[in-house]
Amino acid sequence: MNARYGMTIDIDRCNGCGACMVACAVENNIPPAHAGANDRKGLTWIRVYKVDNGKEYPERRSAFVPVLCQQCGNETPCAHVCPQQAVDVDPKTGVVGQMPERCLGCRYCMAACPYHARYFNWWDPAWPKGMEKTLNPSVAPRMRGVVEKCNFCHGRWHEARERAAANGLAASEPVDYVPACVEACPAGAIRFGNLNDSTSEVAHKSKEPDSFRLLEKLGTDPKIYYHSKRDWVKTIAEAPRPGAGKENVRG
Amino acid sequence: MRGTILFLAGLTAALGAGWIAFPKVLYRHSPQPVDFSHKVHAEKAGQKCEDCHAFRDDGSFAGIPSLEKCSGCHAAAMGTTAAEKNFIEHYVTPNREPEWQDYAQQPENVWFSHATHVKRASMKCETCHGSIGSAGTLPAYRVDPVSGYSRDVMSMDACVNCHWQKGTEHSCLDCHK
Amino acid sequence: MTTRRDLFKIAGGAAVGALLTPAPWRMITDGALWSENWPGIPRPARGEIRAKFTNCTLCPAGCAMKARCVGDQPISIAGVAGHPLSHGALCPYGIAGHHLPYHPERLLSGAVEDAAAAIKKGIGEGGRIAVFDTRPGRTASWTYRRAMASLPGGLYLRPEAALNGDAVDLSAARTVLSFGVPLLDGWGTPGNVIQARGNFRLIQVEAIESRTAAMADVWLPTNPGEERAIASLILNGGMDHIARELEDGPVLVLGPEDWPEIVELNRKYGALGRTIVSRRDAPVPDTWKDAAPEMEWADAAEGSIRVLLIDETAPGAYVPWHSIETRLSRDAVVVAFTATRDGYARHAQFALATAVFPEALDDIPAAVDSPAGVFRLSTSMVPSAAWTIDPAMFIAQLAGIDAASALRDRADAICRSARGNVFHYADQKSTPMKAMKADAFWKSLNEGACWIDDLDPKAHAPQLVARAATRASNVSLVETCGAGLVSPLFSKLHEESHVRLARHEIALNPAVGFCDGERVALQTDCGRIAMTVLLDPSIPPGSIQTATGADVLDLCGGATGAKVVRI
Numbered sequence: 001m002n003a004r005y006g007m008t009i010d011i012d013r014c015n016g017c018g019a020c021m022v023a024c025a026v027e028n029n030i031p032p033a034h035a036g037a038n039d040r041k042g043l044t045w046i047r048v049y050k051v052d053n054g055k056e057y058p059e060r061r062s063a064f065v066p067v068l069c070q071q072c073g074n075e076t077p078c079a080h081v082c083p084q085q086a087v088d089v090d091p092k093t094g095v096v097g098q099m100p101e102r103c104l105g106c107r108y109c110m111a112a113c114p115y116h117a118r119y120f121n122w123w124d125p126a127w128p129k130g131m132e133k134t135l136n137p138s139v140a141p142r143m144r145g146v147v148e149k150c151n152f153c154h155g156r157w158h159e160a161r162e163r164a165a166a167n168g169l170a171a172s173e174p175v176d177y178v179p180a181c182v183e184a185c186p187a188g189a190i191r192f193g194n195l196n197d198s199t200s201e202v203a204h205k206s207k208e209p210d211s212f213r214l215l216e217k218l219g220t221d222p223k224i225y226y227h228s229k230r231d232w233v234k235t236i237a238e239a240p241r242p243g244a245g246k247e248n249v250r251g
Numbered sequence: 252m253r254g255t256i257l258f259l260a261g262l263t264a265a266l267g268a269g270w271i272a273f274p275k276v277l278y279r280h281s282p283q284p285v286d287f288s289h290k291v292h293a294e295k296a297g298q299k300c301e302d303c304h305a306f307r308d309d310g311s312f313a314g315i316p317s318l319e320k321c322s323g324c325h326a327a328a329m330g331t332t333a334a335e336k337n338f339i340e341h342y343v344t345p346n347r348e349p350e351w352q353d354y355a356q357q358p359e360n361v362w363f364s365h366a367t368h369v370k371r372a373s374m375k376c377e378t379c380h381g382s383i384g385s386a387g388t389l390p391a392y393r394v395d396p397v398s399g400y401s402r403d404v405m406s407m408d409a410c411v412n413c414h415w416q417k418g419t420e421h422s423c424l425d426c427h428k
Numbered sequence: 429m430t431t432r433r434d435l436f437k438i439a440g441g442a443a444v445g446a447l448l449t450p451a452p453w454r455m456i457t458d459g460a461l462w463s464e465n466w467p468g469i470p471r472p473a474r475g476e477i478r479a480k481f482t483n484c485t486l487c488p489a490g491c492a493m494k495a496r497c498v499g500d501q502p503i504s505i506a507g508v509a510g511h512p513l514s515h516g517a518l519c520p521y522g523i524a525g526h527h528l529p530y531h532p533e534r535l536l537s538g539a540v541e542d543a544a545a546a547i548k549k550g551i552g553e554g555g556r557i558a559v560f561d562t563r564p565g566r567t568a569s570w571t572y573r574r575a576m577a578s579l580p581g582g583l584y585l586r587p588e589a590a591l592n593g594d595a596v597d598l599s600a601a602r603t604v605l606s607f608g609v610p611l612l613d614g615w616g617t618p619g620n621v622i623q624a625r626g627n628f629r630l631i632q633v634e635a636i637e638s639r640t641a642a643m644a645d646v647w648l649p650t651n652p653g654e655e656r657a658i659a660s661l662i663l664n665g666g667m668d669h670i671a672r673e674l675e676d677g678p679v680l681v682l683g684p685e686d687w688p689e690i691v692e693l694n695r696k697y698g699a700l701g702r703t704i705v706s707r708r709d710a711p712v713p714d715t716w717k718d719a720a721p722e723m724e725w726a727d728a729a730e731g732s733i734r735v736l737l738i739d740e741t742a743p744g745a746y747v748p749w750h751s752i753e754t755r756l757s758r759d760a761v762v763v764a765f766t767a768t769r770d771g772y773a774r775h776a777q778f779a780l781a782t783a784v785f786p787e788a789l790d791d792i793p794a795a796v797d798s799p800a801g802v803f804r805l806s807t808s809m810v811p812s813a814a815w816t817i818d819p820a821m822f823i824a825q826l827a828g829i830d831a832a833s834a835l836r837d838r839a840d841a842i843c844r845s846a847r848g849n850v851f852h853y854a855d856q857k858s859t860p861m862k863a864m865k866a867d868a869f870w871k872s873l874n875e876g877a878c879w880i881d882d883l884d885p886k887a888h889a890p891q892l893v894a895r896a897a898t899r900a901s902n903v904s905l906v907e908t909c910g911a912g913l914v915s916p917l918f919s920k921l922h923e924e925s926h927v928r929l930a931r932h933e934i935a936l937n938p939a940v941g942f943c944d945g946e947r948v949a950l951q952t953d954c955g956r957i958a959m960t961v962l963l964d965p966s967i968p969p970g971s972i973q974t975a976t977g978a979d980v981l982d983l984c985g986g987a988t989g990a991k992v993v994r995i
Contacts, residue, residue: 015612015639018921018928022520025917026504029472033919042924050927057937057968058649062642064927090422097424101360101464124468128916130530134503135472140360140428143466154424158362159309166310166366171419183506186517186618254437261441269449277454307476358464359471398461 003174004073004094005152006195006223007182008205009066011233013189016064020046023184024068026134027153029141031125043119045069045150046181053232063233066190068181069117069150070214070222071096077220078109078118086147093174094195094223095152103146110147114215115222118149152192153179195223212237278393278402284349285342286334290387296324300376300384312365318348352392354403355380362428372417379405475499481508481853481876483792483804484522485742485785488563489617490792490804491518492853492878495526502526502786502809507619510856512880513798517619524915528767528784529810531913535767535781537815543778546761547735547826551579555734555757558583559823563744564722565793567838568820570712572739573719575827582827583733585725585755587745590796591686594890595707597799598624602677605631605662605670606640607655607690608904609682613639616797628680631670633658636904636973637966652970653901653989659689663696678702688894701889707794708884710803713841728755739819740766740773741782742790743912746978748985749775750954765819768912771978782819783812784913791835801881803842805835805873836870843869848881900952900984904973912978926962928975934959934992935966935973942992949995950974952987958995 024030024046033042046068053061072078076096079087086102087109089095098118110118124144127135135141138155142148160177169175174194182192193202205211206225213222214237228234292298303316322343328335342349357363368374376384381403383390393402414420446452480495480502492508505523509516528534551557557579559572564586576582598604598621609615611630632644633655641647648670650658659681661667662674674693680703683690694704725747734757749772756762764776773779782788786809794802824831842848846862850869853876861879864872873879899905906929922930929935934950936942942961949956950972957979967973972990974980984990 012643015643016927017520017613017618017639019518019520019523021920021925021927022915022917023504023506023523025920026524030917030920032916033923037919037924039923039925042920044920044924047925048927052965057637057965060637060965062637062966064639088423090424092422095424097422097427099423099427101358101427102423124466126468127470128530128532131527131916132470133473133501133530134526135470136503137472137474137498138362138428139472141469141472143464143469151424155428157424158364158428159311162310162364162366164310165364165371166306168370171367171371180504184518184523186507186519187622254433257434257437258441261438261443262445263441264438265442265445266449269446269451273449273451273454309477311477313476358461360464395458397455397458399465400461 001172001174001196002092002094003197004195004223005174005192006071006094006202006206006225007193008191008202008211008225008227010189010191010205011063011065011226011228012230013187014048014064014066014185015187016048016050017186018048019184019186020066020181020190021048023180024150027136027155027180028139029125029135031127031141034123034126037122041120041122043121043148045117045119045148051233051236061230061232063228063230063236065226065233065236066181067115067117067214068224069096069152070115070220070224071152072220072222074219074221077112077114081108081112083108092172093152093157095154095157097151097154098147098149100142100146100148101140105145105147107147114218114220118147120147121145153177156180210234277395277397279396281352281392281394283352283389283392285338287338287389288334288387289384289389291330293385304376306366306370310364310366310370315351315353318342318346352394352401354383354390354392354401356401356404358400360427362426372419472503473498473501479854480807480809482786482807482809483878484518484525485790485792485806486521486525487519487614488744488792489514489795490802490806491522491617491619492516492804492876493518493522493525494853494876495786495809497809500810508853508856508876511619511853511878512851512858513620513795513802513878514617515619515623517617517622519614519618520918520921521914524917525785526809527915527917528913529787531784531916533769534784534913535769535773535779538780538817539778540780540817543763543780544826546778547737547763550735550761553734555759556581556583556732557735557737558585558728558733558755560585560725560736560738560747560752562587562738562740562746563742563793564589565709566742567791567834568739568742570716570719570838571820571824571829571831571834573722574716574829574831575823576720577718578827578829582720583723583728584720585728586722587747588686588724588726588895590745591704592891592893593707594704594892595794595799596680596682596797597703597705598680598797599627600678601628601680601703603629603631603673603679605674605679605681605693606633606644607659607681607683607687608632608634608638609640609684610638610906611640611682612643613906615682617795620795620797629673631673634904635902635968635971638904638906642966649968652968655683656687656689656897656901659683659687659693663689663692680704685897685899686892686895687897691892691894694892700892701887704890704892705799706884706887706890707799708801708881708887709793710801710838710879710881711841711845711847713837725752725755730754731757733757734760736760736762737819737823738762738764738766738772738776739823740764740768740771741788741819742792746771746976746981748954748982750982750986765817765822766912770912774978780817780819780822781815783816786810787812787816788818789835791838800848800883802878803839803873804878807874807876839870839873840866842879848879850877850879852877898986900987900990902971903950903984903990904967904971905976905980905984906973929962929973931975931977932957932959933962933975935962935964936992937967937969937971938963938965939969940992942994947995948992950980950983950990951993952983952990954983954985954987956993957983959992961992 160175193200491514492511495502507516630644635652679697681693762776764772921928
């Protein structure tokens with residue numbers, strides 16, 4: 001049976017430490033910021049946003065929401081608009097795969113993504129001298145001019161598939177693996193698994209009443225389920241971009 | 252008439268250049284650092300492919316064996332060939348890894364899993380690597396200096412054709428990283 | 429005669445012919461392939477994937493780590509699941525700790541001979557020598573103490589011990605009353621705090637809505653700088669609703685410094701012996717027992733030190749320079765052993781470059797929230813460069829003592845004590861110390877293990893010591909990893925998202941009137957530092973939030989209040 005890899009993210013457990021962001025960059029050979037990078041030109045495949053209840057101090061309450069590619073299952077917007085077929089939705093895992101090697105850099109997918117989860121390489125990657133020794137051989141570095149995003153740690157998925165093949169498991173069996181952000185989160189706020197497996201932790205938690213998805217009304221059928229007991233956090237899910245008190249009008 | 256002849260002359264010249272001369276000049280030949288004989292090792296030493304080109308415990312493929320593997324037997328000369336003497340003198344003794352040139356070197360963004368093809372699909376080494384395993388010498392390494400890849404590298408078409416025939420993997424991320 | 433028309437005919441034929449050959453199509457493909465092999469894009473090294481285990485030295489928690497290596501080179505780091513102290517948790521600093529050896533701001537080499545000569549001269553002229561150790565309790569700390577005992581008048585100085593060196597048993601607490609302590613954002617051992625979180629109610633008294641305040645059960649917003657007044661109020665019977673909670677079960681009261689009110693509250697609500705416990709250190713060889721005693725830096729007489737050697741390699745408490753300076757004589761020589769230019773290197777005559785994590789073999793003493801003593805090694809996962817200095821060896825040599833095998837000697841002493849258990853990282857199994865021989869213990873420690881002492885059966889209730897508050901009260905300092913060097917990938921958290929405050933960024937309430945991104949100066953009586961403003965409505969108008977750094981602590985330590993001025 002086909003897998004649908006998904007996540008549950010417990011906003012009540014997230015303290016905004018950023019371990020997930022750093023671990024993702026380590027795993028996926030994302031370079032440190034170029035000199036001109038800011039929060040609109042950075043490469044943050046997973047990004048923790050700070051959201052609040054809209055009240056002034058001291059009634060203000062904050063929370064942290066990690067946002068990554070939501071792996072949209074229905075009419076995946078980015079796959080729809082790509083003129084190069086550089087985005088490929090894998091039916092056997094549900095993962096929306098980004099192929100930077102096919103990308104021509106038109107950034108149409110970035111406009112189409114309602115979650116702002118796609119990032120453009122404005123510059124060639126550069127690591128301080130010697131740090132290139134710490135690159136992960138399971139993930140190819142990208143050059144400038146292409147778009148990249150979270151693929152649910154395809155490098156780790158490849159290794160898990162290879163291990164399964166070496167151990168004699170059938171190709172149709174979905175493999176068990178853990179993306180870098182899930183492994184890194186010290187609070188265990190991010191959980192990963194197969195949503196199609198009714199016994200999995202993510203399948204259970206995604207069905208709880210306090211679980212919700214971002215921009216549900218758009219009908220993208222994302223595979224990331226957020227969870228919070230706080231009502232004001234749930235209403236954040238309908239905001240165009242979490243934490244943007246003023247929407248980015250500079251483009 | 253004269254025009255047609257000239258046209259055909261140009262055509263023929265171009266065809267000759269494109270089909271005969273071009274392949275000759277496109278590739279640069281580069282010798283391997285050691286004149287290694289697969290045949291000798293398979294026959295005299297009684298080795299199978301897996302003895303040197305092995306899988307690790309985690310399922311990954313070790314590829315071209317490292318110096319450590321060769322030194323295991325060739326710490327001292329085992330035969331009388333000049334090639335072996337050269338190998339021991341220049342590589343084993345100074346503990347220097349030979350700079351093998353990989354015929355099958357894929358681009359960085361390609362993920363190929365030997366375990367999937369050899370263990371699960373039970374493919375034979377010869378299906379993709381040809382008869383290199385039984386040859387007496389290593390074939391010349393012909394590299395295209397513009398693209399940087401060897402002449403013998405498998406293109407994506409070759410992989411996809413076989414996959415279509417067998418009805419397997421269809422998604423980009425299956426083979427790309 | 430060949431005419432131009434002839435040439436066109438030939439060229440036309442050649443063009444058609446060329447298109448019928450593989451050549452042009454091949455060149456197009458090759459051009460595309462050439463454009464993919466963009467020069468300067470590195471190709472990751474390939475090789476056998478191995479696991480190496482170690483412990484982190486970037487903060488006193490010393491969390492257990494599992495490094496994924498290509499050959500011998502670490503390429504990523506994760507926690508060790510099931511570890512009794514860290515429970516598999518790491519923080520962002522540790523996760524990218526393997527980048528530090530390649531940090532572009534790393535201090536490179538230093539004038540070793542000149543420093544040695546200056547030290548010799550200072551001692552030779554009868555001057556007093558002292559070692560100031562930012563992370564006491566390590567085996568290297570014992571080497572310094574032994575060295576100072578061997579030199580006439582030698583002193584071993586340390587920062588003030590939080591909680592007077594006692595430990596916190598978070599699992600025993602039912603209510604935690606915290607005055608601005610970042611309990612859920614880097615205090616103690618993150619994995620331990622998260623594990624214990626479900627057992628206690630957290631009341632956070634703090635002016636700003638920090639990460640800890642946002643996740644606390646109760647956040648008591650105060651006016652900036654009034655936390656001590658609130659503590660006093662509770663002590664004297666005010667704030668009924670809080671007092672009632674405190675009466676109901678084991679309590680722990682924490683403050684950013686050991687204010688008298690904090691000490692009294694802990695005493696009043698029975699924390700001593702329950703949630704604050706005394707802890708015995710890991711055993712040391714008997715021959716070490718005549719080492720110089722630990723002395724707090726403030727107990728050294730003013731103007732008495734001629735040669736000051738500062739070991740800043742293991743990040744711990746930073747004492748502002750103007751305080752240390754008062755202990756120095758007029759012609760003092762200051763040598764800092766450090767890997768960063770941003771700490772005491774700014775004030776020392778000689779800054780000698782040391783190894784960084786994960787280059788050097790070192791041990792990490794128990795963190796504040798470990799009731800049991802521990803012994804664990806940070807293994808050398810990558811080799812140190814030849815130009816790095818090992819301060820313990822340098823100082824041992826200076827004093828003529830042999831400390832080359834100090835770590836092994838200490839491990840042997842622990843083994844002989846037959847106390848405690850050894851937790852092995854590779855298989856996550858525990859062995860009692862008494863069932864292990866010395867060689868096996870040493871091997872385990874180097875392959876990834878942690879010795880955890882039994883709780884002291886003769887433990888007495890600890891005595892807390894009240895300290896005067898020293899820091900500017902309206903400044904909230906966000907703890908950053910004290911190492912001074914953080915992975916270049918921290919740009920993800922700083923300029924690429926602003927989710928965490930970077931060095932020299934200052935968070936202010938929008939109502940104060942500054943603009944986002946404005947350049948300002950943070951100013952106290954001690955000086956000023958240029959900062960960039962980030963607007964944050966979680967900060968009340970009277971508070972300033974900035975990231976810790978040695979220069980910020982120099983500025984705010986001992987100052988009554990700070991202000992922000994335009995530049």
